[in-house]
Amino acid sequence: MNQSKRYLDIVRDIRDMVRQEKLKPGDRIPSERELAEKMQVGRSTLREALRSLELLGLIETRRGEGTFLSDHRNHKLVEVLSTFILQDNRSHEDVWETRLLHEIAAIQTICQNRTTSQLNIWDSLRSRLKKDGFHREDFVRELMVLSGNRLSLKIWFLLTQYSGNPYDKTVSVNEVDYMDKTLVAIEKQDTTTAVHEFKAWSDWLKKERTRNGNHT
Template identity: 75%
Template sequence: MKQPKRYLDIVRDIRDMIRREKIRPGDRIPSERELAETMQVGRSTLREALRSLELLGLIETRRGEGTFLADHRNHQLVEVLSTFILQDNQSQKDVWETRLMHEAAAIRLICQNDSLSGLLVWDSFKKRLDEDEGFLREDFVREVMVLSGNRLSLKIWFLLQQYSGNPYAETVSEPEKELILPILNALEQRDTESAVQSFKIWSGWIQKRRMQNGDDS
C-alpha cells in the first residue's frame, strides 16, 4: 500500500517544482488547489506545508493576488547555517543537541504563555493517543515550533530537522505514548521544567532507538 505523502515530502516537492519551473523571487506560485491536484496530496497537509514555508519567510501571501516566492536574499542566515552544517563532518551530535535546544526553548515559550498552554491542540493530541489514532512525531514537534512564534528559531529548526536525518518521520509507537503524555500534561499545566525534562527524555529515547537500528544519520 502506497504511503501518503508527509509534510516534509510535500515541502521538498514544492522546492523541486520551484527549481524545475525556474520560478524566480517575486513570481507567483501555483494556487493551493493547483498544487494539491498536481502533487495528488490532501489539501490540509498541503496547507500545513505552505503555512510553514510562509513562517520560514520563503513564500509570501498577498491578499487577493496569490502566493509568491520570497526574495532569497532575505535568508542569508539560513544559507550560511546550511553551508556550515554540510561542511562539518563531525557535527551529527552537535546538530541533534542544537535542534533539541531550539525545541526546549519553544516549549518554555509556550509554558510561559497562558493562551498557548491553554490551547485545545494539546488535549487533541492526548485524545489521539488514548484512541490509538496514530500520528507522526513531527505533527507534535512542528506544532510546538510553529506555536512558539519564533520565526528565526523555526528557520534553524527546519534545517536541523533535515540534517539530523528527520528523526520525527515515524508514527508515534505504543511505547512512546507514555513518554509523550507527560509532555502534554506539563504543557497544559504550564510546568516548564517538567515539560522540558519530559521532552528531553523522549528525545533521548528516539536517539537511542535510532542508534540501535543503525540509523545514526
Template identity: 65%
Template sequence: MNQPKRYLDIVLDIRKMISQENIRPGDRIPSERELAETLKVGRSTIREALRSLELLGLIETRRGEGTFLSDYRNHRLVEVLSTFILQDNQSQKDVWETRLIHEISAIRTICGDANSSRLPVWTGFSKRIDEGDFFSREDFVREIMVLSGNRLSLKIWLLLAQYSGNPYKERIIIEETAMLENILAAIRQQDTEKATEGLKTWIAWLQKETGKDDDDS
C-alpha cells in the same frame, strides 16, 4: 577582495522587491526577462541568483508558468546539504542540539504562561494518542513551537527540523506514547522542570533508538 559578485546583489535585490511588492508565499514573482530588464543585468545573471534561491527552497519555478515564492518548508536544500554537510558528525549533533535549545525554551515559555498551558490542544494530543492516530514527531513539537509565540524561533526551528533527518518526520510508535503523555501532563500542570526533562528524555531515547548515537548531553 574581488569585485563583489553581481548575483549576490541580485539575491538581495529580489528579496527587497519581494518585501516592497508585498509578495507572499505562493505568489508569482516577475519573470526572468522582466527582472533582467528592471535590474539592468543579463538574464543569465538573474538565473544564477534564482537557481541559488531555488536550491535553498525559497522559490519554486515551473516551466511555462513562472517563478513563485515558496513556503519556507520545502527545501530541496535538505537533500543536497545532507550529502555535503551532514556527513560530519559534529554538524549533525549541532543540529539536534540547537533544535533542542529552541524546543526547551518554547516549553519553558509555555509552562510559564497559564493561558497556553491550558489550551485544548494538549488534551487533543492525548486523545489522538489514545485513538491510535499516530501523528509525526515533528507535528507534536511544532505545536509547541507555534504556541510559544516567538515566530523567529519557530522559523529557525522549522529549518532545523528539515535537517533533522527521517526519524524526526516519522510517526510516533507505541513505545514512546508514555513519554509524550508525560510531557503533556507536565505542561498542563505548568511543571517546567518536569516538562523539559521529559522532552530531553524523549529526544535522547529517539537518538539512541535511531542508531545515530553520540554522547549524551
C-alpha cells in the same frame, strides 16, 4: 503519489519543482489548486506546506495576484545551512543539540504562560497520542507554534528539515509515555518535569536512530 503524503515531503517536492523549472525570486508559482492536482495531494496538507514555506520567508502571497518566490537571500540561507549540516557527524550532532534547545525553550515559554498552558489543545494532543498514525512531527511542531516565537519556528523548521528529520515517523507505543508526561506537565505549568520528560524522549529517539543505523 500518496494522498496522505506528509507536508514536509511536499515542501521538498515544491523546492525540487522550483529548481527544475528554474524559477527565480519574483516568479509566480502554481496556485494551490494546480499544485494539489499536479502532486495529487490533499488541499489541507498542501496548504500547510505552503504556510511553512511562507513562514520561512521562501514564498510570499500577494492578495489577488497569487504566490511568488521571495528574495534570493532567503534561499541562500537554506543552502548555506544545508551545506553546513551535511559536512560531518559533528555538525549533525550540533544540529540535534541546537534543535533541542529551541524545543526546550518553547516548552519553557508555554509553561510560563498560564493561558497557553491551559488550552484545550493539550487534551486533544494526549488523545491523538493514543491513536495509530499520529506523527512525531505534529507533536513537536504544535509546541513550537504555540510558543509564539516565529523566528524560533523558522530556525526549528530548517534544522529539522536538514538534519535527517528524527520526527518523520509515527509515534510508537514505546514513546507515548514520555510524550504524555510532557503534556501533563505543561498543563500543570511544571516546567522542570515537562523539560525532563521531553529530554528523555529526545534521548530515546537518538538511541533508536543509532539502533536503526541512522546518525544525527
